[in-house]
Amino acid sequence: MVKIEAPTLEEALILAAKELSCSVADVEYEIIEQPKKGFWGIGKKAAKIVATIAPVSAIPVIPEREIRRPLREHRERQEVIRPSCETRAEPKRFPLERRPKERENPREKERDALMASRESSLAPKEIESPPMSTPSASLATSKRVDALIDSNFFKEKNDIDRIAQEVEDEINLLFLNLPFKIERIRVRPFDETTLFIEFKGEDSALLIGKEGYRYKALSYLLFNWVNSKYGFMIRLEIAEFLKNQEEMIRNYLSPVIENIKKFGRGQTRPLDGVLAHIALKQLREEFPDKYVSFRLNSDNERYVIVNDFNK
Template sequence: MKKFEAKSLEEAYELAKNEFNCSITNLEIEIDQQPRKGFLGFGRKSAIIRVVEKNSRRTYDRKVKEHRFRKKDIKIEDVSKKIEDSNKTTTKKTPEKQSLKEVPSVDSKEKIFDNFYDSDENKHHLSQVIVKKDQQEVLDEVKMGIDSLFSNTCYDIDDIKVEFYDEETLYVEFTGEDSALLIGKEGYRYKALSYILFNWINEKYGLMLRLEVAEFLKNQEEAIHTYLEPAIETIKQKGSFKTKPLDGILVHIALKRLRDEFPNKYVAVKTNVRGDRYVLVNEYRSKEQ
């Protein structure tokens, strides 16, 4: 079994395929570590996988089993006595057992945030352990939390607006003289802020987030809609299209725009080997497939 490390799982798979000189379908892959982009450069993790060919896995498992059985002579009498003794002790002790409820798995924060920019179909699968609250109670708690987060900053920001955009989405807006400073160069501060707020709001309340900072979201939507105008005409003529690599919020905007325009086509976010994201439109696959 060999270990491979790369920036993304796709790159790690490619390394494994080249090393073993065979198709991915002929390999058994165990993921030791999921890749993680981190927050502002901190906590970044690379993808680590362990790979073995399927034929070699059978030979390896056979050797391990043979080694385990040959390691020690086992007496059936001793085993039966231990089983009888354990049964006696369990019958004597009959404490009240606490009923265990199956807890649904909750996605990692990184995956949740990826889904924020991904498919609208995943909204119902993001946070599964949620205590439902009254809408006004949610607004009051979120408003209080965001106000406390920015209470000691030096930014001149107006009263932060928090309201429901729709039943599943919270709208948070930052305005004021210094609000544009929260965007940062190429929107890196906007991404960091949306990351923090989305993980908190989604995990606690099961809601999506629409974040507006000094009309940054509005300008991004206008820019991506302008870019998609000729693309929409191309899709109508040819039936398929792949956007250029898009970053963060642009992927989400493009995905929503194209799904609204082509509800009967397959529209999804894809990732290439380098980790760049783009939106793919295809007429040969429907959303139900």
């Protein structure tokens, strides 16, 4: 008996056959863990099996008297009448293969429900044509229809609550197969131009990554999708990461703000991407009458400067 681990089940069977010095058909195995591709390389798992050589009794043996018979007679006795296409029975499964029982995945039901609701929302709706009438009545009806279409168009365009719900369903469908324990992702309006996206759950902090590199990648992905499709900005919160970063920058900027009030100008130290944007926002709120912008130093690092406007 050998324990094999490989990226796929096929590779694991080949390695097991090499270890046991037999063909793949003679390997009897049991799957300990199914392989998983993961998401962006996160949660990737290899296939694990325990393999042995199939017992000798399981391999059919031709009796000696059958071997000594003439080859032609032996072939006639071994010939099997094949059934027609209409009555052909299902082929027997390989007796040595142990297939794991499929388990019901509750997240698959949620995914099917989201897909069904999305398809129903995208289904075209029939529009009843107005009945034939006099020219004046038709003109009045046409104006009312045009006004109704215009009002519905602008109402849908500005319906941020409906868009937030649509984005929430899409994001949950996207992250449904993640191998992490996360709660349902929530999306709600933050202001007139921004959607607030929140991740919570036992494993949600794993989406932040070292020094926030996964947070930045996820924020970039979601922003490019939501902004290009709906025209909204996003505010991404994962396990209160953004809240903690804002509090840290607020504490750091406290003496910087005092110096700016005293001397009329100032600047921050070089800041990373997310922190730089947070500092820029807080300084603009603190000094609405001053010029607040980004600058790059010789090492291409970003920092924020505060100065008076040129008159």
